[in-house]
Structures are given as C-alpha cells and as structure tokens.
Amino acid sequence: MTVGIRPRRSALYMPGSNARALEKAKTLDVDCLILDLEDAVVPDAKELARTQICEAVAGGGYGEREVVVRINGLGTPWGEDDLAAAVKAGPDAILVPKVNSPADLQRIALKLAVLGASRDLKLWAMMETPEALLNAGAIGACGKDPQVRLSCVVMGTNDLAKETRARLTPGRAAMMPWLMTCVAAARAGGVDILDGVYNAFQDEEGFAAECAQGVEMGMDGKTLIHPKQIDTCHAAFSPTPEEIAWARKINEAFDQPENADKGAIQVEGKMVERLHAQMGRRVIAIAEAIAARS
Numbered sequence: 664m665t666v667g668i669r670p671r672r673s674a675l676y677m678p679g680s681n682a683r684a685l686e687k688a689k690t691l692d693v694d695c696l697i698l699d700l701e702d703a704v705v706p707d708a709k710e711l712a713r714t715q716i717c718e719a720v721a722g723g724g725y726g727e728r729e730v731v732v733r734i735n736g737l738g739t740p741w742g743e744d745d746l747a748a749a750v751k752a753g754p755d756a757i758l759v760p761k762v763n764s765p766a767d768l769q770r771i772a773l774k775l776a777v778l779g780a781s782r783d784l785k786l787w788a789m790m791e792t793p794e795a796l797l798n799a800g801a802i803g804a805c806g807k808d809p810q811v812r813l814s815c816v817v818m819g820t821n822d823l824a825k826e827t828r829a830r831l832t833p834g835r836a837a838m839m840p841w842l843m844t845c846v847a848a849a850r851a852g853g854v855d856i857l858d859g860v861y862n863a864f865q866d867e868e869g870f871a872a873e874c875a876q877g878v879e880m881g882m883d884g885k886t887l888i889h890p891k892q893i894d895t896c897h898a899a900f901s902p903t904p905e906e907i908a909w910a911r912k913i914n915e916a917f918d919q920p921e922n923a924d925k926g927a928i929q930v931e932g933k934m935v936e937r938l939h940a941q942m943g944r945r946v947i948a949i950a951e952a953i954a955a956r957s
C-alpha cells in the first residue's frame with residue numbers, strides 16, 4: 664500500500680449502545696467505523712455505550728477497518744470519561760463533536776498527552792456548528808500541527824441544518840458554500856474530509872445522487888448510517904477502471920524520453936500537464952490501496 668494513502672470512502676456510524684451493530688461491524692466491507700457515544704446514544708445509555716465500545720475496541724476483530732470513537736463534548740457530563748476510556752481502549756482515532764475552533768482540538772490534544780495516548784492515535788473533527796464554518800481554515804490548519812494530530816474532518820450536516828435553520832434539500836443548495844469551504848480548509852491543512860450522512864437510507868436513488876455530488880465536490884468519502892448504503896458509496900468513491908487507465912496512460916506518456924523536458928503534452932487529443940500526471944498518481948495509489956484491502 665502506498666505510504667500515507669488510506670482509503671476513507673465510507674465511514675459507518677453506529678450507536679455504542681447497540682451491541683448487535685458493534686458485532687456486525689466486524690463483517691461489513693466498510694473503510695471506517697464510527698462507534699458513537701454522542702448523539703445516537705440517549706443520556707441513560709451513555710455509560711453502557713462507553714463500556715460496550717471500549718470492550719469492543721480493546722477486543723479487536725475489526726481487521727483493516729479504521730476504528731474511530733466519537734466521544735461526547737468535553738463540556739458535557741460524559742466527555743472527560745469518554746476521552747479517558749477511549750484512549751485506554753486504543754482506537755485509530757477519536758472524533759470530536761461540535762468543534763468550534765482550533766482551541767477545542769488543542770485542548771483535547773493536550774489531554775491526550777497527559778493521558779499517555781499513543782502517538783498513532785489521531786483526532787478527527789466534526790464540522791457542524793456555525794462557528795466551525797467561520798473558523799474552517801484555522802481548524803483545517805490543525806492538520807499541519809503535529810501536536811494536534813488532526814487527520815480528518817467530518818461534515819455534520821444534520822447539526823448544521825439544526826443550528827443554521829438551512830434546509831437539507833435534494834441537491835443541498837443551501838449547504839454547498841459551507842461544504843466547499845470545508846473542502847478547501849481540509850485541503851489547505853492536508854487532511855481528509857468526509858461528507859455528511861443521508862438520512863433517508865431506504866432511498867437508494869437519492870443516496871446515489873448525493874454520493875455523486877460528494878465525489879464532484881472533492882470529498883474523500885461519505886459518512887453512513889446503515890450498512891445498505893456501503894456498496895453504493897464505494898461504487899461512487901472508488902476510482903473507475905477508466906480513471907485508472909487514463910491515469911496510467913498520462914504517466915506513461917510523461918515517462919517517455921521525448922517528453923522528459925516537457926511540461927504539457929497531448930494525449931488522445933487532450934492537453935495534459937504534469938499536474939494531471941500527479942493527480943493520476945493519486946488515483947492509482949488509491950486504487951492500489953483499495954485492491955490491497957480487498
């Protein structure tokens with residue numbers, strides 16, 4: 664697998680209170696699992712969920728899947744205990760909900776150091792408050808700060824709809840400026856970005872359209888709420904055979920001795936520059952990483 668490339672086409676949420684889902688997740692062909700202690704878990708079930716998640720994570724069995732624990736915010740009665748328990752269990756990442764500014768991530772990063780967390784433990788950040796949208800560039804820039812260890816940002820479109828009163832309509836016109844702002848923030852900070860969830864999980868056509876929109880926007884993948892969304896999501900976010908063949912073709916063309924000193928060439932009637940070859944190498948690397956996984 665190419666160093667640094669980790670496919671994150673799909674990230675399936677599951678409530679930590681649902682023991683059946685935590686077990687079933689071990690059999691699902693999904694890139695990332697988000698074991699949730701936050702909004703999918705009612706207050707009375709928070710402690711049970713924390714115990715179940717930590718036992719599941721520590722027990723292993725999730726193979727290549729990236730295991731992420733979404734904790735409650737530090738301002739809630741559960742946040743501190745969630746963080747300490749998650750660090751002990753040892754997931755791949757901790758997802759911080761309702762991040763407003765870099766300070767929220769810096770505070771957690773300091774606590775990770777105090778708790779003696781492994782250097783491999785990463786932070787993911789939910790982008791789901793109006794403040795996060797206004798501070799998106801600064802939050803994304805945490806990707807450049809090794810102390811903060813930010814590796815991915817996740818759009819929380821349900822909370823964004825709640826907080827802003829914007830409507831989640833087909834095509835998501837009202838959300839587009841925020842989604843694209845966060846894509847730019849993620850790229851500037853060198854971290855991945857995952858699109859929000861599609862609540863109507865029985866609506867396959869609507870879901871496929873929203874996946875296609877996510878790909879067009881430059882998202883690395885999409886967050887999911889039900890296993891039946893995984894295949895459609897992977898079909899959208901995996902490079903197609905045509906994209907892989909084209910990527911190989913333009914790289915081979917630039918490798919020809921006669922093109923060694925050229926910045927732009929013609930391939931099948933199209934102008935291609937070295938930046939396209941670079942983009943193509945990423946496509947190939949993602950495809951190889953997916954193939955190595957399966």
Ligand SMILES: CC(C)(COP(=O)(O)OP(=O)(O)OC[C@H]1O[C@@H](n2cnc3c(N)ncnc32)[C@H](O)[C@@H]1OP(=O)(O)O)[C@@H](O)C(=O)NCCC(=O)NCCSC(=O)C[C@H](O)C(=O)O
Nearest residue numbers: 676677678683684687702703819820821822860888889890
């Ligand atoms: C949406 C659901 C409540 C539906 O549950 P249910 O009616 O039980 O579904 P099915 O009967 O169709 O389930 C079939 C089998 O699949 C398993 N299953 C279902 N969902 C999951 C899952 N998410 N992960 C793993 N396995 C799952 C069932 O156990 C059945 O298995 P089997 O027994 O073998 O037949 C439910 O899907 C659900 O709870 N989804 C996740 C909800 C959630 O986590 N929400 C929080 C995240 S969304 C969010 O907050 C985003 C963000 O913060 C924002 O603001 O936007």
Ligand SMILES: [Mg+2]
Nearest residue numbers: 702791819822
């Ligand atoms: Mg949310």
